[in-house]
Amino acid sequence: MATDLRISNISKIYPGCIANDNVSLQFKSGKIYALLGENGAGKSTLVKILSGVVSPDNGEVFLNEKNLKLSSPLEAKKNKIGMVFQHFNLFETLSVFENLSIDATEDNKSLRVRINEILKKYNFSIDLDVPVLNLSAGQKQKVEIIRCLLRSPKVLIMDEPTSVLTEQETEELFISLKKFCDEGILIIYITHKLKEVLSLCDEVAVMRKGKVVSVSQTHNERVETLANKMVGQKLAKIKKKINISKNKDEIFKVKHLNFYSDDPFETNLVNLNFSVKKGECLGIAGISGNGQNELFQILSGEIITPDTSIIFRNKEIAKLNPKQRREYLMAFSPEDRISQAAVPELKIYENVALNNFKSSNFFEKGLVNEKKIKEHSKKILSDFSVNTDNVELKSQFLSGGNLQKLILGRELITAPELLICYNPTWGLDVGAINYIHETLIKINDQEKSTILISTDTEELLKLSDRIAVIYKGKLSKIMPSEEVTPEKLGVLMGGGSID
Amino acid sequence: MSLDISFIGILIGSIMASSVPLILAASGELITERSGVLNLGVEGMMIIGAISGFALMVITDNLFIAIVGSMLSGVIISLIFGFLTQSLLTNHVATGLALTIFGIGLSAMLGKNFVGIPGKEFPILFSSLRESIPFFGPILFGHSIVLYFAFALPFLTNYFLKKTKLGLVVRAVGDSPVSASNQGINVILVRYCCILYGGAMCGLAGAYLSLIYTPQWIENMTAGRGWIALALVVFATWSPIKVLIGALIFGGITILQLHMQAIGFRIPVQFLSALPYLMTIIVLVVISRDSRKIKLNTPTSLGRIFYKEK
Numbered sequence: 001m002a003t004d005l006r007i008s009n010i011s012k013i014y015p016g017c018i019a020n021d022n023v024s025l026q027f028k029s030g031k032i033y034a035l036l037g038e039n040g041a042g043k044s045t046l047v048k049i050l051s052g053v054v055s056p057d058n059g060e061v062f063l064n065e066k067n068l069k070l071s072s073p074l075e076a077k078k079n080k081i082g083m084v085f086q087h088f089n090l091f092e093t094l095s096v097f098e099n100l101s102i103d104a105t106e107d108n109k110s111l112r113v114r115i116n117e118i119l120k121k122y123n124f125s126i127d128l129d130v131p132v133l134n135l136s137a138g139q140k141q142k143v144e145i146i147r148c149l150l151r152s153p154k155v156l157i158m159d160e161p162t163s164v165l166t167e168q169e170t171e172e173l174f175i176s177l178k179k180f181c182d183e184g185i186l187i188i189y190i191t192h193k194l195k196e197v198l199s200l201c202d203e204v205a206v207m208r209k210g211k212v213v214s215v216s217q218t219h220n221e222r223v224e225t226l227a228n229k230m231v232g233q234k235l236a237k238i239k240k241k242i243n244i245s246k247n248k249d250e251i252f253k254v255k256h257l258n259f260y261s262d263d264p265f266e267t268n269l270v271n272l273n274f275s276v277k278k279g280e281c282l283g284i285a286g287i288s289g290n291g292q293n294e295l296f297q298i299l300s301g302e303i304i305t306p307d308t309s310i311i312f313r314n315k316e317i318a319k320l321n322p323k324q325r326r327e328y329l330m331a332f333s334p335e336d337r338i339s340q341a342a343v344p345e346l347k348i349y350e351n352v353a354l355n356n357f358k359s360s361n362f363f364e365k366g367l368v369n370e371k372k373i374k375e376h377s378k379k380i381l382s383d384f385s386v387n388t389d390n391v392e393l394k395s396q397f398l399s400g401g402n403l404q405k406l407i408l409g410r411e412l413i414t415a416p417e418l419l420i421c422y423n424p425t426w427g428l429d430v431g432a433i434n435y436i437h438e439t440l441i442k443i444n445d446q447e448k449s450t451i452l453i454s455t456d457t458e459e460l461l462k463l464s465d466r467i468a469v470i471y472k473g474k475l476s477k478i479m480p481s482e483e484v485t486p487e488k489l490g491v492l493m494g495g496g497s498i499d
Numbered sequence: 500m501s502l503d504i505s506f507i508g509i510l511i512g513s514i515m516a517s518s519v520p521l522i523l524a525a526s527g528e529l530i531t532e533r534s535g536v537l538n539l540g541v542e543g544m545m546i547i548g549a550i551s552g553f554a555l556m557v558i559t560d561n562l563f564i565a566i567v568g569s570m571l572s573g574v575i576i577s578l579i580f581g582f583l584t585q586s587l588l589t590n591h592v593a594t595g596l597a598l599t600i601f602g603i604g605l606s607a608m609l610g611k612n613f614v615g616i617p618g619k620e621f622p623i624l625f626s627s628l629r630e631s632i633p634f635f636g637p638i639l640f641g642h643s644i645v646l647y648f649a650f651a652l653p654f655l656t657n658y659f660l661k662k663t664k665l666g667l668v669v670r671a672v673g674d675s676p677v678s679a680s681n682q683g684i685n686v687i688l689v690r691y692c693c694i695l696y697g698g699a700m701c702g703l704a705g706a707y708l709s710l711i712y713t714p715q716w717i718e719n720m721t722a723g724r725g726w727i728a729l730a731l732v733v734f735a736t737w738s739p740i741k742v743l744i745g746a747l748i749f750g751g752i753t754i755l756q757l758h759m760q761a762i763g764f765r766i767p768v769q770f771l772s773a774l775p776y777l778m779t780i781i782v783l784v785v786i787s788r789d790s791r792k793i794k795l796n797t798p799t800s801l802g803r804i805f806y807k808e809k
Contacts, residue, residue: 053681074683089678091671093795101664102671103682131795262790 003029003064003154003186010059012045019045020056021210029154029186032177034197034218037207038230038429043190044086046207047159050188051083052076063154077103082148086160086190088140092133096143099132100150111150118149122176137164137287138172145176156180157188162196166287167457167490174200192230192429194223206230227430248277251449252418255309259294259473267291269298269473276418279447281440283464283481285457285489288423291473292453293335296422299451300332301325313417326355331416333407335423337400341407344396348388348406349377351395355410376413384409385435401432408439419443422453437463457489471495508634510754516642516712518750519649520545520704520721524728525735525742526652527700532732533660534693535673537802539595540580542725543602544698548573548705550606553716554613562621566645566706573702574695576602581694584804585687591802599725607718618714643711645703652700656739669693673798676805686805701725727776734783737796741786749779 005027012020020042027033037043048054050061052070061068063079070076076083090099097112104111112128119126124142132140141161148156158177162170177200181187189201197204198218206214206229214229252275259269269291276282286292297303299310301322310318317325322332334340342351353362353373362373377391384405388398395403404424411419424440425433440463443450453470454460460467460481467484469476469492476492488498524541531538552569556562580598583589621643623629629641660666668689672679676686704724709716727749735741752775760771787793 051681072683073681077683083681085681089675089681091674091678093674093797093799094667094670098667098671102667102679103684133794263794 003184004062005155005186005188006062006065007046007050008060008062010046010049010056010061012049012054012056012058018210020049020059023059023207023210023212025205025212025215027155027186027188029184030181031202032181032187032189032200034201034204035188035190035207036192036194036197036204036226036230038192038431041207041230041429042210043207044159045210047083047157047188047190050076050081050155050157052081077151080151080154081157082151082153082155083157084141084144084148084159084161086163088144090132090140090143093131095129095131096126096135097128099143100128100147104150114150115146118146122179137289138166138169141165141173149180153185155186155188157190159190160192161189162191162193164288164455166493167486168494170196194226194230197221197226198223230430248279250275251278251313252276252451253309253311254299255311257295257298257305257308257310259291259298259303259305261294267294267473269294272475274468274475274478276449276451278449279444280465281444281450281452281463282478283460283467284451284453284470284475285460285467285493286453286455286470287493288455290470290493292422292455292470294473295470296332296334296420296453299420300330300334326414326416329414329417331411331414331419333404333411333419333421333424335426337403337407338396342395342403345394347392347394348381348398349374349391351406352377352380352391352410360414380406380409380413383413384439399432401428401435404428404432404436408436412439412443416448418449418451420451420453423455424452425454425456425459433459457486457493460489461486469493504634505637508637510758512637512641514747514751514754515638515650516646516750517754518746519646520707520712520724521728521731521746521749522649522652522743523645523704523707524701524725525731525746526649526656526739527697527704528728529656529732529735529737529739529742530660530669530700531693531697532801533673533737533798534669534690535676535798535800535803535805536584536690536694537591537595538577538580538598538694538697539592539729540577540598540602541697541701541729542721542723543599544573544576544701545602545705545708545721545725545728546606546719547576547602548702549709549720550610550613550705550716551702552706553618553709554609556619556710557613557616560619562619562710565710566703569702569706569710570699571702573698573700573705575698577694577698577701580698581691585690585694588804588806590804603719610716610718613716614718616716618710621711621714643707645707645711649707650743653739653743660739670798673800676800676803680805680807686807690805701728704728727779731779731783734780734787736783736787736793737798738787741783744786745779745783748782749775752778 008024010020010023023046035043045054049056049070052073052075055071061070068079100115101108101111115128126139126142132143161173165173177187191197198221201218204216204218204221204226205212206226208230254275255273257269257272261268267290274282294303298305301320304319308318309316312328312330315328317328338344353368362369374391378389381389381391386402386405398406425436440450452460452463461484464481466478467481468478469489471493472495491498524545528538528541548569551572552565555568556565576598580594583594584591623641623643625640629636660670668684672684672686672689680686705721708720731742731745735745756771756774760768
C-alpha cells in the first residue's frame with residue numbers, strides 16, 4: 001500500500017530560538033526525500049517531532065490522512081515510523097541481540113529467526129552476540145536499521161547517517177536504502193552533505209532558520225544551487241592550495257609511537273612514525289574509533305607513552321605535559337569542544353585564561369589579572385570573527401561554530417609553530433566550516449605547520465599536503481595529497497590495501 | 500575451645516548468619532544501581548527497617564507482619580528518595596546522604612520506647628537436622644527463612660538481570676536512559692520500581708538485624724552495615740555473585756577476627772578490627788580485574804539525572 005506522510009504547520013519554539021516555524025511538507029512512498037539544512041536549521045527538531053521524542057507547540061502530522069498524535073516514541077513506533085538517529089540510540093554494554101530484543105513482542109527464538117532473515121536479505125554481516133561497543137560505527141548503524149525493519153516500518157527516517165561511515169559503507173547504505181524504497185518504504189534522509197542529496201534522493205526540501213525555503217526535484221539542482229539555498233548567500237569556494245613545501249625542514253618528528261591499553265573502549269597504537277615539515281599540513285584520515293583519540297592525546301601530552309620519541313623544533317618533547325608543550329609553541333584543538341577544549345560553564349575570558357603562558361602574564365602573584373585577560377579575549381573575539389564581543393558570556397551559549405572559532409583563536413593568537421587539530425569542523429555549518437578552513441590554510445601560508453586529524457575526507461583532501469590513513473591503530477604510508485582520491489582513502493579507511 | 504570439625508561447621512554457620520544483612524541490602528542496591536540510580540541511603544533505609552520491624556513485632560506479636568512491615572517501611576522511605584530524585588530531579592548523592600541522616604534520626608525517635616524490650620524467638624527451619632548431621636548440619640540447617648532467601652537472592656538477581664526481559668530493560672535503562680526513552684521505555688517508572696525494590700530489601704536487611712540476628716532494638720544498630728553494602732556493590736563491580744562472595748568474606752573475617760581477639764593473638768586489636776574491610780576490598784579488587792567485564796557490568800548512567808525532553 002502506498003504511504004502518504006504529511007506534516008502541516010508544525011511550529012516548535014525553544015526559549016530564545018524558533019526551531020520550526022510553520023513547517024509543512026508532504027512525502028509519498030516510492031521516493032527518497034532529502035531534508036537539507038545547516039546545523040541549527042531545524043531539521044533535527046522536525047525529526048524529533050516525527051519520531052515522537054518532542055511534541056510540537058503547533059501543527060499536525062498525517063499518515064495516510066490519519067491524524068497522528070505522536071506524544072511519545074512508542075506512538076511513532078506503533079504508527080510504523082522508524083527512526084535512525086545520528087547519535088545511535090543503542091545500549092553499548094548490551095549485546096546486539098539484547099539491543100534488538102528489548103522492545104520486541106515475540107519470543108527470542110522467533111525473533112532470532114526474523115533477524116537472521118533480514119541479515120541475509122540485505123547482506124548485513126553482524127555477530128548478534130557481541131556487545132555493541134565492539135562494533136564499528138557502520139555496524140552499529142545497521143543494528144539501528146534492523147531494529148526499525150523488525151517493525152516493518154512504513155516510514156524510515158535517517159538522521160545524518162553517513163557522518164560516521166566510510167565511502168564503502170556509505171555506498172552500501174545507499175544500496176540498502178534504495179532497496180527499502182523499492183519495497184515501498186518511504187525514506188526521509190536528513191543531511192547537510194549536498195553530494196549525497198544529489199546522488200541518492202529524488203526530492204529535496206531545504207530548511208533554513210526553522211523554515212522550509214525550497215522544495216524541488218533533485219535532478220533540477222546542482223551542488224552550488226543547493227548550497228546557496230541552504231546558506232542563503234553566495235559562498236566563496238575555497239581553492240585547494242598548491243603543495244610547495246618540498247625541501248623544507250622537518251619541524252616535528254614522531255618515532256616509535258606505541259600505545260597499549262586494557263580498556264576495551266580504547267584502541268592500541270602500533271609503531272607510528274611520521275614527520276611534519278615547516279608550513280605543511282599533514283592529514284590523518286580514518287573512521288572515528290581507529291585510534292585518533294589516543295593519537296591526539298599522545299601528541300598533545302595528555303598521555304605519555306614510554307619509548308616514544310617526539311622531536312619538535314629539535315627538542316625531545318615526548319615526556320612533556322600539554323602545558324610544557326604549549327610553551328614550546330605547539331597548540332591543540334581537541335575534537336570535543338564542550339568537554340575537552342573549553343569549559344562550558346565558564347565565561348569566555350575565563351576559558352581564554354585556561355590557556356595561560358608564562359609570557360601572557362594572565363596571573364600575577366597567584367591572582368587573576370582580569371583586565372589583561374579580558375583585553376586579550378576581546379582581541380581573539382574580533383580577530384577570529386566570533387559573533388559576540390561580550391567576554392562575560394558563558395561559553396555554553398556560543399554556537400558550535402563560534403565556540404570553535406574562539407578555541408582556534410585562543411590557540412592561534414600565540415602564533416604557534418604547530419597546530420594539531422582533531423575534527424575541527426565537526427558538526428559545524430557551511431559558513432563556519434569555510435571560515436575554519438580558510439584559517440587553517442592561512443596558517444600554512446605563514447609557514448606554520450598543522451596536523452589535521454579528521455574523519456571528513458573532503459576536508460582532508462582540501463587542506464592537506466600529505467595524507468595518511470589510520471586504521472585499527474596502524475598508520476598507512478604517507479601519500480602526497482595530489483595522488484589521493486576519495487576512493488583510495490575509502491579503501492584504506494576500511495582496512496583495505498591500494499597496492 | 501578445640502578446633503574440631505563440628506566447631507568449624509558452627510563457625511561457618513555463624514559467618515553465614517552475619518553476612519545476611521549485607522547480602523540483602525547489597526542485592527537490593529545492586530538492582531537500584533543497575534538502573535542508573537545511586538542511592539546512598541542504604542544505611543538509613545536499613546535502620547528504618549530495623550525499628551519498624553521490631554516495633555511491629557512488639558505491637559502485633561506477629562513476626563510475619565513485622566517482616567512484611569519492615570519491607571513496606573523500606574519501600575515508603577525509598578519512595579521519598581525516588582520522588583525527589585526522579586520527579587523533582589534532585590542530585591542522587593545529596594538526596595541519598597540526607598535519607599541516611601533522616602533514617603538514623605527518625606529511627607532513634609521512634610525507637611525510644613522500644614529500648615530494652617526483649618525480642619521474640621524467630622522460628623528456625625530444620626532444627627533437628629542441624630543437630631544430627633556433623634559439620635554440614637550447622638552450615639545447611641537450623642537457619643531462619645530469611646537466611647535461605649538471602650542466599651538464594653544473588654542467584655535470583657543474576658538470573659533476573661541476565662535472562663529475563665525485565666532485567667534487560669533495567670540494564671538498558673542503566674546503560675543509556677535517553678536511548679531507552681527513545682525506545683519507548685518508561686525510564687522514570689523503571690527507576691522508581693528499582694528504587695522501591697532496593698528499599699524493600701534494605702528494610703528486610705534491617706529487620707533481620709532487629710528480629711533475628713540480635714533480637715532487640717538498639718539505637719543505631721545497623722552500625723555502618725549499609726555503607727559496607729554500598730561499597731560491596733561497587734567493589735563487586737555490580738555482579739550479584741561477587742556481592743555474595745564479598746559479603747561472606749566480610750562476615751567471615753569479622754567473626755574470625757573476633758575469635759582471634761578472644762584467643763589473644765599478639766596483633767594489635769585495631770588492626771584486627773580493620774581486617775574485614777581491608778580483606779574484602781583486596782579480594783574483590785583481585786577477582787574483578789577484567790576491565791572488559793567491568794565495563795559491561797557498570798551502569799553507564801549511574802548517578803546521572805535523567806529528564807525527558809518535552
